[in-house]
Amino acid sequence: MTGLGPVAWPPAPISTERLVLRESEARDRAVFIELFASPEVRTHLGGPVPRDELDRAVPEVPGRRPGLFVIDLDGAMIGTVTLDRRDTERPGHVRPDAGEAELGYLFLPEAWGRGYAAEACAAALDWFADALPGEPVVLCTQTANGPSMRLAAKLGFIEVERFEEYGAEQWFGVRT
Numbered sequence: 001m002t003g004l005g006p007v008a009w010p011p012a013p014i015s016t017e018r019l020v021l022r023e024s025e026a027r028d029r030a031v032f033i034e035l036f037a038s039p040e041v042r043t044h045l046g047g048p049v050p051r052d053e054l055d056r057a058v059p060e061v062p063g064r065r066p067g068l069f070v071i072d073l074d075g076a077m078i079g080t081v082t083l084d085r086r087d088t089e090r091p092g093h094v095r096p097d098a099g100e101a102e103l104g105y106l107f108l109p110e111a112w113g114r115g116y117a118a119e120a121c122a123a124a125l126d127w128f129a130d131a132l133p134g135e136p137v138v139l140c141t142q143t144a145n146g147p148s149m150r151l152a153a154k155l156g157f158i159e160v161e162r163f164e165e166y167g168a169e170q171w172f173g174v175r176t
Contacts, residue, residue, distance in 0.1 A: 079107030092172035
């Protein structure tokens with residue numbers, strides 16, 4: 001897995017009680033555009049991206065890269081979970097050499113409040129723990145994003161620090 005370590009990508013699809021974590025496909029393109037164009041989804045992520053810009057920029061098979069799982073519910077994409085290396089230039093690190101694995105997630109608003117994010121993120125974190133045992137995973141979210149703060153706690157992330165970034169207070173935690 002490029003960037004995350006010596007892990008083959010993509011893994012076999014991961015099934016949970018209600019979801020499947022899988023590699024992206026061409027049929028997911030419209031949902032990728034919807035996620036990035038949505039004012040609700042992008043409230044704490046710098047705002048929506050104009051749909052016409054996304055129509056031009058999003059490839060035929062979007063998100064096909066190591067570390068990105070499409071979250072599938074009953075054959076339809078409802079979001080993504082990502083594991084990427086945290087940019088060494090950003091604040092918030094738990095290792096002296098930085099570059100920790102960082103959990104990220106985006107879900108369509110109609111999927112909110114049903115436990116899908118917790119279920120999908122837990123499955124991705126379990127996969128990561130098996131693939132790279134002992135490696136910490138970090139998570140950063142705006143303190144104003146209450147649902148994301150609750151999800152971080154539910155997943156077992158522990159606060160390391162808070163700092164100002166992108167004009168807002170950020171919560172930075174780690175899960176070991």
